[in-house]
Each structure stands twice: as structure tokens, then as C-alpha cells.
Amino acid sequence: MSDPQEGECLVCYVGRMLDDHGCDGTLRWTHHFREIRSPTATGLEKRFPQPCDCGVLASRRLVRELMVRDVHTDELEAPTRLPTCSGVRRTSTHPCANWERPRGAGPRPTRAHGPRPAGGDR
Ligand SMILES: [Zn+2]
Numbered sequence: 001m002s003d004p005q006e007g008e009c010l011v012c013y014v015g016r017m018l019d020d021h022g023c024d025g026t027l028r029w030t031h032h033f034r035e036i037r038s039p040t041a042t043g044l045e046k047r048f049p050q051p052c053d054c055g056v057l058a059s060r061r062l063v064r065e066l067m068v069r070d071v072h073t074d075e076l077e078a079p080t081r082l083p084t085c086s087g088v089r090r091t092s093t094h095p096c097a098n099w100e101r102p103r104g105a106g107p108r109p110t111r112a113h114g115p116r117p118a119g120g121d122r
């Protein structure tokens, strides 16, 4: 098992793990990240559209500045290697500044129901 690096965010971590290990159809990397970094973040998986690690990446996309333009199709594409994580607070399960919500995809996220995880100050 590879652990998240200091300050690395969930999305960058899962992206890195999927690059190296692929998805096995579960949230194994998401769960591993949570165990290590934010064990109290129990509704984490509810945030993602698919019940596997791909859903974590599918729920976000790289900001434009980090995309590369395909010279043939003139479309922006994700780079083959993920850029270095911009970093988040130690216990945060939120994506870093490299990621944005895809525009117009899915319903607007609602505020999480239920108790806030302990230690969250935002
Ligand atoms: Zn998957």
C-alpha cells in the first residue's frame, strides 16, 4: 500500500494510485486515504458519482491551466502524468487547487447531511 504524501489531497492521491495500480472497482484508495488522513470523514464516498476510485477522479477535472492542448484536435486534455499536488491541510479530504468541479455536470452538490466530521473548522 502506498500512503498519501504529506499534504497531498484525496484526488491527486487517488489519481496517482490509479495510474500505478488501476481501479479494482472499489474505493480502496479513497478508504486508505481516509484511514490515514481523516478517519472521521465518514460520508466521504457519498460525494462521488461511482462507487469506485474512478468516481473520485470523475467528480473533478484539472483546472485549465494544467491541461494540455492537443495540437491535432485543439482540445484540452489531461496530461499523461498528473501535476504535483498543490497541497491541502493535513486532515482535509477536499481536492487541492489543481481541481475544479466540471461545469454543468450533475446536480449541484448539496451540503453534507448529518454531523460534521470532528476537527473540521471550515
Ligand atoms: Zn473504477
Ligand SMILES: [Zn+2]
Residues within 6 Å of the ligand: 008, 009, 010, 011, 012, 013, 084, 085, 086, 087, 095, 096, 097, 098
Ligand atoms: Zn491535489
